[in-house]
């Protein structure tokens with residue numbers, strides 16, 4: 001029982017010797033009232049005021065011009081990439097250390113992910129890896145940057161803010177701008193995370209959030225695209241609502257659109273949740289601070305926010321010394337009813353992405369063997 005003291009500490013924190021989840025949602029505000037309101041009004045589906053309200057709230061939180069509510073974060077990413085101009089047969093730069101949805105959204109657009117290494121400190125896409133790759137393979141042409149080796153256009157770059165830790169955004173945006181490659185931030189995990197005082201998701205051409213049940217706030221299922229580009233905002237709304245041309249009764253759709261609109265029922269739930277975001281963030285910060293003190297006293301690495309960033313502490317992370325220690329930690333904690341999880345397996349270990357290009361992946365492989373998430377719920 002090498003990790004007995006840790007288990008005891010977490011059990012005391014959560015005042016429970018039973019099952020302790022990784023991240024449980026809490027519904028303590030107006031959620032019930034707003035959801036019942038949609039039932040009473042019968043507007044549970046594609047018409048209703050909560051969708052507009054949720055979009056307004058998210059645009060304000062992210063200081064973005066436009067927010068588009070969608071059925072989930074994955075679909076949001078798919079559409080954001082289409083808006084950024086990604087087409088069939090092209091390449092999109094991203095990290096291998098991510099949740100599978102990032103790579104899937106690229107694949108849905110008929111493009112191929114190019115997996116570049118993360119930084120050790122942020123656990124997210126490294127501006128240096130991107131720069132090195134583009135210097136070696138990039139060629140600027142009139143219609144964009146091409147991969148000299150494959151002849152394919154490199155049409156977007158998708159950094160992901162792992163567990164809410166912002167990537168080095170200034171440097172990354174600068175590299176991508178210098179190569180005319182649009183940035184689409186996978187901000188699914190980073191609602192409430194800031195980089196130099198500015199909300200994540202608002203640095204790229206587009207940013208995408210998820211409101212899945214395990215995220216910091218949830219709509220059951222749902223997501224949001226944010227952008228400061230008015231044309232993207234308009235087109236995004238159009239594409240996610242079957243590309244229907246507005247008319248009092250006629251059905252005319254001017255392109256192949258998607259039914260990706262968030263239902264009003266889910267929007268009602270997220271409005272109730274977003275009202276409490278600040279208090280959720282404060283609770284999580286309090287928990288993170290006590291974890292930080294505890295793990296420091298045990299001479300263990302608890303992942304803390306970097307300078308110039310404010311992290312939402314969505315899922316809190318500990319770095320074990322090696323793979324054996326990680327495996328022992330996972331076994332011991334899960335055996336005692338405490339939910340802990342390893343970071344994801346790298347995307348090129350999955351059968352569908354095994355042949356995609358990847359660089360050295362030194363940091364990604366190091367982190368893959370060592371990072372685990374520990375119980376991080378808002379309420380403890």
Ligand SMILES: *Cc1c(COP(=O)(O)O)cnc(C)c1O
Pocket residue numbers: 072073074075098099101102160186188189209210211212222223
């Ligand atoms: C949760 C998540 C998504 C997808 O969100 P869904 O709403 O579940 O579709 C995408 N990327 C990352 C990194 C995520 O963690």
